[in-house]
Amino acid sequence: MANTKHATIYDVAEKAGVSIPTVSRVLNNRPDVSVETRQHIQDIIDQMGYQPFSNARGLASKRTYTLGLVAADFSDFWFSQVITGAEKEAHEHGYYFMLGSSSCNPEDEPKFLRLLTERHVDGVLFIRASCADESGHLTRLKESGIPVVTTGNYLPESGLAMVDVDNIGGGRKATEYLLGLGHTRIAMLSGPPDWRSACDRTEGYLQALRTTGMPANPDLIIEGTWLHKSGYLGMKRLLENKTPFTAVFAQNDRIARGAISALHEAGRRVPEDVSIIGYDDIPEAEFSDPPLTTIRQPMEEIGRAATRLLVQIIEDGEATPNQILFDTELIVRSSCSRFAQ
Amino acid sequence: MANTKHATIYDVAEKAGVSIPTVSRVLNNRPDVSVETRQHIQDIIDQMGYQPFSNARGLASKRTYTLGLVAADFSDFWFSQVITGAEKEAHEHGYYFMLGSSSCNPEDEPKFLRLLTERHVDGVLFIRASCADESGHLTRLKESGIPVVTTGNYLPESGLAMVDVDNIGGGRKATEYLLGLGHTRIAMLSGPPDWRSACDRTEGYLQALRTTGMPANPDLIIEGTWLHKSGYLGMKRLLENKTPFTAVFAQNDRIARGAISALHEAGRRVPEDVSIIGYDDIPEAEFSDPPLTTIRQPMEEIGRAATRLLVQIIEDGEATPNQILFDTELIVRSSCSRFAQ
DNA sequence: AATGGTACCGGAACCGCTCCCGATAACGTT
DNA sequence: AACGTTATCGGGAGCGGTTCCGGTACCATT
Secondary structure, three states, X not given: OOOOOOOOHHHHHHHHOOOHHHHXXXXXXXXXXXXXXXXXXXXXXXXXXXXXXXXXXXHHHOOOOEEEEEEOOOOOHHHHHHHHHHXXXXXXXXXXXXXXXXXXXXXXXXXXXXXXXXXXXXXEEEEOOOOXXXXXXXXXXXXXXXXXXXXXXXXXXXXXXXXXXXXXXXXXXHHHHHHHOXXXXXXXXXXOOOOHHHHHHHHHHHHHHHHHOOOOOHHHEEEOOOOHHHHHHHHHHHHHHOOOOOEXXXXXXXXXXXXXXXXXXXXXXXXXXXXXXXXXXXXXXXOXXXXXXXXXXXXXXXXXXXXXHHHHHHHHOOOOOOEEEEXXXXXXXXXXXXXXX | OOOXXXXXXXXXXXXXXXXHHHHHHHHOOOOOOOHHHHHHHHHHHHHHOOOOOHHHHHHHHOXXXXXXXXXXXXXOHHHHHHHHHHHHHHHHOOOXXXXXXXOOOHHHHHHHHHHHHXXXXXXXXXXXXXXXXXXXXXXXXXXXXXXXXXXXXXXHHXXXXXXXXXXXXXXXXXXXXXXXXXXXXXXXXXXXXXXHHHHHXXXXXXXXXXXXXXXXXXXXXXXXXOOHHHHHHHHHHHHHHOOOOOEEEEOOHHHHHHHHHHHHHOOOOOOOOOEEEOOEOXXXXXXXXXXXXXXXXXXXXXXHHHHHHHHHHHHHOOOOOOEXXXXXXXXXXXXXXXXXX
């Protein structure tokens, strides 16, 4: 099967006429090697395309150069983008990601912990681990002492390293935009209330309404999931409620699109009859019917920043600041119109 | 940092009063251990929660129990579902996935090959690697002698292990359904022609038309990408062409939804003015406006089957059959109607 | 000329596990 | 009673790196 016996550090050392430790030193970029020898060894390494065998490295050094990736869901655009960014960043630092359990099933936790005990990953990236038992996960991780950074679940009070987007600001921005267009009866289709990002967007919405002096109407707030279906169902309920509204803040674009489907089905036009703003700026948003006005967040950059932070903690022991918050951006398209009464 | 010194096989051996090789034997489920000793050792292992350190294992045995995952894209629903299935299956067999390069950039190939040379993965799962230079990848892999299975790019003639869905049959099924409703002028919005799956769906479309005796009209075939945007743009071109059509086969649901957006923008109704059928059955399809009739494929099962095949090849050296084809299923909703002239 | 300091390199002991091979005991066999 | 078999186990040599520590050689000090 493996016809090509791989070169080892011994082969390099022999060919270069030096000892094994010396080769190891240039491999790891350590001092105590003269420039000439270093160059000579490096040439030989390049020439024979030698790659150190990571298992041996890990055994000897207790480092594996692999990172654990625990994500609640892959099929979500947000996740996939964050993961894509994280992976690119990791490769640039010489790390690889190992897939941990992809669900937040409590029963999957033992499997996930094996990432730490058996595979000895150097650190773990938790992506939006905000399911019900998340605190259990996180405290356990904290206790284990291994470097962790979380994202998608901004919990500044925990002191954990994390990167996220300013969801309160984003929710405020969306609502203020609608307010600025003259809308006063603004409904909201929220994500799951046990997700911090949903709470924060809701908080932003409430903050914006509060500054206008008018109270939020509980009948206009519908909680749901992040799925398209939830927006569809939520809008149906909103329409049945009979509480009038002229605009909607949907906490993500999929919800927004589901809501639009329900609106169309009910014979209402967007934005003529009701304005709607989404969140995320997924690719479909631009070619939606109508093109969706939304709040964009820098997903790939979130993944990159989180990984950068993780690597920093692994290699330097600490990182300051260890909490990063990205700003959102309002993308105006044509799903919102001025409210002329 | 690491306060908890991990138990080693030595600790287990000592506590059980046996030698290290014996513990290793029960760890790897090998014979040559009496039932009593085996049980006794197993008890101790369970009791102290011992986990063998995979780096040491890999170093000694040349096995890593990790699989490489090379996927062209994470942000696609098809991919994420396949990956989810693959990961579950891998865990059930004691394997983990390591993320390889996520793009099919030719320049990423060296990085990807490091998965093989440096991390010594036991096998590689190629998901829809059907970019232009894919043949280079695959032949190189074949030569390297390491187990590979591909999916999303059915190439039976290559002899490579692969699992996929019957796209020719799926394309035929979609087209025949439209034909059965009385449509004769059926347009097609295809995926990228350098993707095998797109070619096959096109082939199915052509086969179905051929059986009716009427030739396909090249003006009604538009090639594009898999993206929503492509469906939108493709439909615009179709409408400009002035060649009449009453139904459309979109090669995936995102294309279909993009096309519907363009149709709505042009004032055409679905399905009253034009019927449209998609492919994949993504979650949004059900709550689309109108709910999308489509061809469903068992995505998670594809990932599971591919991984099962890979593990089998790794452990048994071979697998027969090494090519698996899944069937598609027609999901009838309301984006198609009978053509009454 | 003896001493101390520094830059550079090698010997050798691991890291935790697998696996080959040889040892032992308990059992038939002739 | 001497022998071969079989089941069960342990010794010990690696796997391919890292790292501690000690040894040169060469220079500048006093």
